[in-house]
């Protein structure tokens with residue numbers, strides 16, 4: 222089906238994601254009313270984003286972008302954590318095609334590893350500048366991959382928030398419409414302008430020296446790792462079971 226949602230264009234001939242009758246995204250509550258779905262999706266995702274701000278997912282590479290999407294949308298969409306299988310364009314600009322994801326993920330991994338190498342032996346303002354510049358590149362690389370059918374904006378900002386946390390920074394990008402931050406954020410992503418985006422990020426960062434320490438693993442991250450097909454097979458074969466606190470235990 223061809224669905225033009227404002228300036229968005231989705232190609233989903235097999236109704237993989239949308240319900241043929243309502244045109245709405247299939248969801249885990251079987252909601253068929255657009256207003257109800259917006260409300261449900263917004264309340265669930267906001268609660269999860271808030272939880273992730275307190276207990277971030279540690280981002281080592283692109284797989285943790287999938288984990289972050291899973292954590293935000295696990296109670297809303299069946300495709301939480303899964304790269305999309307359909308084509309999306311916005312205002313005529315094509316995002317990556319699914320077959321291009323592998324290469325895009327390699328680029329994202331390279332940017333994340335560069336981010337991890339930011340020197341902490343320079344003045345704090347230089348550290349903050351380096352963090353802002355690299356996060357702008359990372360957000361734009363994730364945005365132009367747009368690897369999810371829905372929720373790319375929230376996921377890319379949550380990933381950036383988790384990465385900022387690693388260096389002891391709180392990142393709060395205010396994307397309420399009509400704010401100048403939103404307009405600059407939008408210009409930075411839609412026009413792929415890393416300088417504008419870096420300045421928005423710089424203004425949205427607050428340093429908390431006591432946060433500059435190792436982050437404990439988020440329990441959802443542990444669980445999502447379990448969902449990888451090999452481990453899932455072992456669980457199905459009864460070789461492992463998941464205990465109440467989500468740790469894997471050998472059943473023998």
Ligand SMILES: Nc1ncnc2c1ncn2[C@@H]1O[C@H](COP(=O)(O)OP(=O)(O)O)[C@@H](O)[C@H]1O
Pocket residue numbers: 311312314364369370371372373374375376407410411412
């Ligand atoms: N014309 C555009 N070109 C490039 N990126 C865009 C454009 N319009 C919006 N975006 C980006 O896409 C994000 C929204 O993607 P979407 O998948 O709907 O995520 P969410 O539902 O979390 O907002 C925005 O936050 C913005 O960064």
Ligand SMILES: [Mg+2]
Pocket residue numbers: 371372373
């Ligand atoms: Mg959206």
